Amino acid sequence: MSGRRERLAAFVETAAKEYGVPGAAVAVLTGGEEIHVAHGVTNVEHPLPVDEHTLFPIASVSKSFTATALLRLAGQGRVDLDAPVRRYVPELRLADEDTAARITVMNLLNHTAGLDWNLVDADEGDGSLAAFVAQLDRLPLIAPPGARASYSQAGYNLLGRVVENVTGSTFEEALADLVLRPLGLTDTVFDLDDVVVRRFATGHHRTEDGTLTLARPWKSWRAGLRGNNPGGGIVSSASDLLRWARFQLGDGEGVLAAESLRRMQEPTVALRGSTLGDAFGIGWFLRDVEGVRMVGHGGSGNGQFAELLLVPGRDFAVVSLANAGPDGYQFNQAVLKQALELFLGVVEREPEPLPYDEGRAREAAGRYEIDAMNLDIVAEDGRLTLAVGIKPEIRAASAAQMPPDCPAAEIGFLPGDEYLVVEGGLKGQRGFFSRAADGTVTGVDLAGRLFSRV
Structure with a gap:
């Protein structure tokens, strides 16, 4: 195992230099053992070494946590995934009344609600989920519910309001009660007050002359709005994400029924021609590589990129976190491919484009x-x-x-x-x-x- 760890560490160092990533945290779960590789610094202006507990915004990887919370509420009999969203969010208004009445919780979970990506100008009110939902009548609708899959941040933020109305708590406190505290995810937080007392990575952007500049605001360009937390507001570490992977690959640990975990990893709607996968599960993208089922989710924030990939049939997982854009995405993809080849012997190859037409x-x-x-x-x-x-x-x-x-x-x-x-x-x-x-x-x-x- 030590030889493969050294090869992974060497690859991470080389790839970080190639893609201009100042800091990265990589973690692998294989054969029940954890391997952690850290590279570089948290911040080019005030550098501290990155380690497995350094916090990174994980952006849309947050959706796997939100989906798990909904599955737990469903297991408790408090939410029916096939019920209309209005059963739990009666205040919901959309651009089309028929659509608002028909959208189900499952439509939101597997991105088939027909909602556009997100509200980018939701600047009214106090930034809460209630204020966000009150503005959804301005969101474009791109298809009837259930007609097709299209990835929607707004849909997952709306799920956060379902959680709030069902539990009577804020989304953040409810998620902590339902998921984070039972699993001991002490590095997984939302609030900046909880971030600044720990070591955290700062995002960077590369200018045209190659200079790295700090990305502001820190979490995302919608920073400070709690209404975006269910779809992309979590901050976590490589260590906690590997703990999250263990849970998702396991038997539910009394938090969630094992069959509910497996249900999240089964196809609910097919995807066509997408890098993200061949299908949506519940909170996860699914794809097959050389006949091996992969389950995962990525996220992109302001100069920060995150990837979490599970291979349930091999009890394997890999986490890659990088703090520079735009090439942090390419760095993470390279790390995932290297880990799959190094530990599982699985090689992912890109298709060859056709001649120009x-x-x-x-x-x-x-x-x-x-x-x-x-x-x-x-x-x-x-x-x-x-x-x-x-x-x-x-x-x-x-x-x-x-x-x-x-x-x-x-x-x-x-x-x-x-x-x-x-x-x-x-x-x-x-x-x-x-x-x-x-x-x-x-x-x-x-x-x-x-x-x-x-």
Whole structure:
């Protein structure tokens, strides 16, 4: 085992230099044993060594905790996953009344509610979940409930309000009671007051001249809003996330029935052409690599990236946390692939893009959008490129420093209407184009989200 740990440590050090990551924490669970590898510093301006207890914002990996809390409430008979959300959140109003009445708890859990990604201008009220839900009538709807999967931060934040109304507590306190305290996850917190008394990693952005600058605000560009906590507000450590992985791979430890854990790891809706996976479970993305089932979730914050991957059939897990953007994502993906090959002998290979097709490229070219971002696809000089960034009006209106945009990067077509990003910070991302009945391209999926054509 020591030899493989040394090889993993050497890889982490090399990859961190290659991708310009100042600090990273990597952890592996294999054969019941834990391996921890830490690299670099928490902050380039005030450096402290990263270790397995250093706190990182884990962003959307938080959704696995929120989903587990809902499954525990369901096991207690307090929530029916197939019931309409309005049974628990009667105050819910959406842009369409029929949709508001039909959405179920399960639709939220597996991203089939038809909600757009998130409310990016939810600046009214006190930042609570109640205030967030009160503004959901402004959220665009992209499909009828159950019609298709599209990743929604707003949907998981709405689940947090379900938890609050059912328990009578704040979401954060309820999650602590339902999940964190029973499992002894003492490094897993929400509030900045609980962060600053521990060692924590600061996010970084790389400027055009290669300089690393500190990312502000610390947690995300929606920092301070409790209404975003269920979908992405948890702060944790590599040590606690590996403890979380043990729980998810185990028998429920009296906290959750073993069959409920297994249910979370079974497909509920298929995904097409997605880097995230082949299907959504409940709170998890699912995919098969060389016939081996993988269960996981990633997260991206302000200059910080997190990945948690489980392999239930092998009692294996890997955590990778990095504190620099945009290439912290690429660093984490490289670590996951190396860990799978080193410890399990599983090699994940990317598909080969098809030759450039001018006709298909012209069909796809155009601007697409979600509520927060624009996505531009351009066909020019025998290349098809994809660029994605925060909408200029949102960036201009925000007092917070936001993550930099992803510049144009080449994409290649795969069979059908699928594509692969072949360069840049999104390298390796897969997605697909949606068409209307007459064959017109109407949308593009990226990172599980549907961007509609403008």
